[in-house]
Amino acid sequence: MFSHGADSAHDAGAVGVSSGGATVPTRFVWPYGGKRYKFFVDGEWRHDERQPTISGEFGIVNTLYLTREFNQINALLSLSSPGSRMNMDVDNENFQRTVTLSDGTVSEGTPRVSEAAIQISRCCVSEYLNLHTCYDLLPDSGKVIALDINLPVKQSFHILHEQGIPVAPLWDSFRGQFVGLLSPLDFILILRELETHGSNLTEEQLETHTISAWKEAKRQTYGRNDGQWRPHQHLVHATPYESLKDIAVKLLQNGISTVPVIYSSSSDGSFPQLLHLASLSGILKCICRYFKNSTGNLPILNQPVCSIPLGSWVPKIGDPNSRPLAMLRPNASLSSALNMLVQAGVSSIPIVDENDALLDTYSRSDITALAKDKVYTHVRLDEMTIHQALQLGQDANTPFGFFNGQRCQMCLRSDPLLKVMERLANPGVRRVFIVEAGSKRVEGIISLSDIFKFLLSL
């Protein structure tokens, strides 16, 4: 074996040297980055003149031109003849095949999907989305539930729970318009307010506090407009003949998950008819249905999802750019989960055990389960654990968010993109967790907005 001199901040691996005589072929895993090396022979640092060299801060060093293929560096070194001290050939070809650099989110062991395949796929999807309109999203016979803004917030909480829906448009009968959406985030903020000392909202007031009063207070407290409460402006909505592409862009740019589809036969928008609630999962379902049987048009559909640059992945060693994925244990308090949902701006959090194996997921829409038996009135958020909160929703008979009888959608990194997309096309599933086979350790998360941002190159 021979040692390699450390010549950059990346590589600090020094392997033991056996001076003179017996040299053995070795193979070791080089955990750090870096691609320059030098030989330490009989007490002095030497470089191999026959291999590519560059001048660096350590004198002349050998260097390797590496291909960007893998994430983990496997150094495969072999020696041609034992005992020969001058004849230390680095098997450059072998080395080049296996030694690589970490590159963003691409994981080890698989080649990246080609740029050409990505471009063809984006082109086809874009064309499809431009040609088809929101009308295709409407089911043959659909149901949509709306709430009057003068309803007390508490009752709307119960209605959403009983009907098994996470979000409802708000109707202002005085103005004759739809003015916003009531979403799980509203309930999370209300529950947190209830617990704050000196808050303006008491239990009794919750009985009479109307949705409109809450929305106004929210705008004043949190400063920012949540994008959907526009009592004096036009609501972000879709019309039935807008193209799917416009709707997807609207959803992504406003950072919202659902948009009401409203039709008005008059030009000033009066007498609006509510038709549907459009979301990215509905659009994805149309895409999957159209392209599922002709993957020739969309070559990336059959590629393993780890070879495509999308999603958030657990950072690998030596990768300084990734931020860690937010995860929680089941015994963490519910208030920490709610804080994370609000502050990190995510729609769901993976719940893992001590080995980082995935157990379940807590989403924003799970907050309506607290309406069951009025649990929220007699439980403090920081005393309730996530595990208990999930138990509340266990026997809910609504199939919202379920697929295959599972709440938590998991895939392997080798699963084709089409499979991940089909999972995400179910209403209520906003994120798919990529887990390691067997141990169920979370490796990555792919969300609906990740897929659309990738397909639309946003």
Add this chain to the structure above:
Amino acid sequence: MFVPQTPVPPLQRAADVTPVFNQILMNEQEEEYDGPPQKEIPGLIVWTLGGNNVYVEGSWDNWKSRKAMQKSGKDYSLLLVLPSGVYRYRFVVDGERRCLPDLPCETDAMGNAVNLLDVNDFVPESVESVAEFEAPPSPDSSYSFQAPEEKDFAKEPPALPSQLHLGVLNSQNSEESCARPQHIVLNHLFIEKGWGAHPLVALGLTHRFESKYVTVVLYKPIER
């Protein structure tokens, strides 16, 4: 409970048609459980431009096999039973690959033209052909009826036609799909009074938008 009948495309009438349907109705089970079992739906393909030997090949089996089409009069047709989705297919007429230009078609990445078959588990309503959607003419009678007075409201209202008890609002539905409502329940306003001490009502209405049906439920507080 009433379930609307799904219209099925007309089948071949000839009595001596070979049982080609038996081959088509094979149902390959996937090894892993990957969602609810797909319901197979019949879809009809028709070729109208003549020829002697007409086959069809498509993406349902990844273009592996060619299926012979049945001749009826001057046209050829084939009934396929497939899970819901959009499929691509092509005709092979006397050895030559052809597409029907007046059917939906697209050009794939390699420049080949294919026709599209959209297999749905419902048949989209053909708006023009439904007689109930035509507005009836005004009846021929005098319009001298008196407006109802207080005492009229004290009487019992007329009995509700039993068909109005059916409909989307009274049945249990999943998020995904409701049963297609009968036309008779359209444009009637239903009300559900508040339960317990809650002063609220639920108003429900099923109406038609183009060839699709939308049921809207609005929860409103009652003004005291």
